[in-house]
Amino acid sequence: MSTPTQDLAAAGVSIWLDDLSRSRITSGNLAELIATRNVTGVTTNPSIFQAAIGNTSDDSYAAGLAELAQQGADVDAAIFALTTEDVQAAADIFRPVFDATGGVDGRVSIEVSPDLAHDTEATIVEAKQLWAKVDRPNTLIKIPATKAGLPAITAVIAEGISVNVTLIFSLDRYAAVIDAYLAGLEQAKAAGRDLSQIHSVASFFVSRVDTEVDKRLAALGAADALKSKAGVANARLAYELYEKAFAADGARALVAAGANVQRPLWASTGVKDPNLPDTLYVTELVAPGTVNTMPEKTLEATFDHGVVTGDTVTGAYAEAHGVFDDLAAAGVDFADVTQVLEDEGVDKFIASWHDLQKTVADALAAAPEAAR
Template sequence: MSTPTEDLSAAGVSIWLDDLSRTRIQSGNLQQLIETRSVVGVTTNPTIFANSMTNPDDTSYDAQVHELAQSGASATDAVFAATTQDVRDALDVFRPVYDATNHVDGRVSIEVSPDLAHDTEGTIAQAKELWERVDRPNLLVKIPATKAGLPAIAAAIGAGISVNVTLIFSLERYAEVIDAYLTGLETAKAAGIDLSTIHSVASFFVSRVDTETDKRLAAIGTDEAAALRSKAGLANARLAHELYEKSFASDRAKALLDAGATLQRPLWASTGVKDPALPDTLYVTGLVAAGVVNTMPEKTLEATFDHGVVTGDTITDGYAQAHQVFDDLKSVGVDFDDVTQVLEDEGVAKFIDSWHGLLEQVTKGLEAAR
């Protein structure tokens, strides 16, 4: 008997864990998840590192913080030293997966500073710095899909850096992300860079879409609006997958793929269910298709392993229904363009808040160590 996570992997979904800590690496837990839960990658963000590094029960950072304090490091320098070490160590754990999957999986992401979300040149410079400092081929540098982030994505890809594009909510922005990826590949090709060494995923957020949309549907208060609750997240992701298929079947994309480029895989992020009335594996079992990534918080991963029901592809036959959901949302008065803009603004703001909270806590730790 196979487990649900093995079934999910067999259906072509790459399971990534949306969490990382030094304790998880050093205790062997990360390796255990690879062996028992079919985990083949990890994503991180400032909130994850803040939770890990400021946990009073986690002493795994104490020695490094003390050493950094004695060297006079700033909080920013200390955070980058600690997080790049964690990511580098996790990448080494995943190296056998990276090799076994022909470099597709075995990936770990590290994010540029959220303060740079609206700074194109700053993002490019830091993406290059992180790529050089971590110095592992299976790294993904995480860049947000803000307007300022788009040219930074193209520039990073063009320089041969593998990128996880994060905070994508709308189909319009996703189309721009794909364009930025293809533009970057064209730049890399012209520079003589081996396109097969450049990998990318496009992180499309799911549960937050339902949270914001359902709030608006409740305010509308009609039966028609109520019937659309908790449908927007899956529908939006399915339409993103439809756009992915169409975009990478274009002549422009085919020419790059023929030259050795890899597909920029859709990644389902924010897959932890926030509404307790919904099945806790909804954004996993409802978004199955070969060649996608699902990055899960541990709670969702364990729920999937325990009772997830994987029935094969649950995306590609749902395009027409997904279009209908959006027609219906428009007819009841939901401005989905505003929904996605609010979510992008909130997403950037939350990461900035977490980043500053992390810097504040690390500053206190450095001062205490000094």
Template sequence: MTDTTSTTASPTAALSAAGVSIWLDDLSRERITTGGLQKLIAERNVVGVTTNPTIFAAALAKGEAYDAQVKELAAAGVSVEDAIFEITTDDVADASDIFHEVFEASNGVDGRVSIEVEPGLAHDAKATIETAKKLAAKVDKPNVLIKIPATVEGLEAITETIAAGISVNVTLIFSLERYRQVIDAYLTGLEKAKAAGIDLAGIQSVASFFVSRVDTEVDKRLTAIGTDEALALKSKAGIANARLAYELYEQEFATDRAKALVAAGANEQRPLWASTGVKDPSLPDTLYVTELVAPNTVNTMPEKTLEATFDHGEITGDTVTANYADAKGVLDALAGLGVDYDDVTATLEREGVDKFNVSWGELVETVTNALEAATGSEAAK
């Protein structure tokens, strides 16, 4: 693969020109300290970063980039939870500094770095709000986004966090109805912020709509049905669902309520395509990028998907807004076969929270072992 600075000819540059902000779904201290993150900004049109417990667990489990800080934290006798808080917020703050120029150049739209509230709080609105405020204060950068899951309890937390003037990345959205509720929670938060005299222009939000996981769950059900009609619908649900989410975004931000807030300085909450790495190896590796090109969106990609897009992604302009009828047809056909959309999305939300809790457990275990090893090495001296 040619490793050259991106030009208008590169697929990632074309994607950016089509209105899609490219964010990297990964972060590690090694990326920060070696200049790797800066290189992706310069050469791959990357303008933001998302993180989650899985990403931090993987980063901490390899290499030596965290050793010095772990030794300091172990010597100070901090708890595992406090160590995780210090380590992850330091990475996010440093990445935010790297993206500050992008943040300024985009008038605060991009250059964003996301950090997630502990997933164990997904069903506790009060604790989520408190943690969101604590994370925002600790990172203390204007371009940080606090990730809050779109559970029922998360909706209240989204409203109150936005109302406090804190920018939010709403994560784990699977259903169109929940997405509608997320938009309402955002607008309600903006109304509260406006009433409190907070400058709406400084508040940004993205709504992370998950894509490939929808196909994984639906395709499993289609395979079980096994008919030619069912098998012909495989790998179509995720894109159809996301396209209809974009239609909903267009509709909800065209309402008088939303337009009044935008007129008062507020920003629209952009749709973000998450879970965009293909899970089925028979699919094109850029499928969830090239088929979801639309203005004012974000696509957060694993590095493998980013590199595939840069190498051979075919960007042909907007691939969303002309396909609403087809997308509705896909969901109707699935319903006709007995694939229960509400059950699919409820299952995915539940599994999504569970997976992040498992990853959080792995992160706790990794940091616990690192602290114990550091304490032991000091004691042995």
């Protein structure tokens, strides 16, 4: 019998782990997840690195921090070194997957500093620096889908750098992300770049939408029938938009010239509400050519008891539109919901980044003392 994660892969969903740490790499755990859980990629973000490097029970970063302290590295240089080393190592582990899938999977993502979320030019500069430093073809550079991030996405794609666009919550912003990707491909084509080597995913966030909408529904005293429906419906409509966008003439011409479609990625798929099935944002978002990036708890729940019945997205567009009609009728301002979520998402990553800076600063300061 097949496992649920095998069934998910067979349905066209790539399973990426939403976590990375040095101990996960060195212990063989990452390789084990590839072998036993059908994991074909990894995503990281500032919160993940803060949890990894700030874990006081994990001394796998101690030697690296001590060496960086001896070299006189400042905080940001140390973070850059530690995180890019982890991504290099993970990318090497996933290289066979990358080769076997023609570059579609085997991907490891690393994000530009969230402090740059509203600075286009600085985002472009750091994206290029990360790409050059990691120096692995199976890397994805994460750029947030803020208004300032959109032109950065175009510029970075135009340079031939593969991108994971993150923090997408609304269909309008998702449409702008697709346009930014296609514009970058047009520029890359004009520059004579090999379009087949440029890949991108668009990370559409799911569970946070339900958390915010459900809070508003409760405040409005709206019917419980709408509770926890928005996240899945929003993602399903994102897939409908993806299908339409890449069936349009401009996108089809680029694909004919060797370009890759920008795959939808379901992010924030850990269930926040304990009353919901813990595999909800996996089994209800099965569609060909998608990525589901899961925290390990969700991955294990899916492997243990996920029920994969095939495509649960493309036949549900009418139902998803109905959910949004009902939410509007109930008084939920969804445009405001998604703007609040984007702002909160950026702020949370900035807070994690600053926590990481403090953790590394303290470790750098303590390292020379420990050496004496």
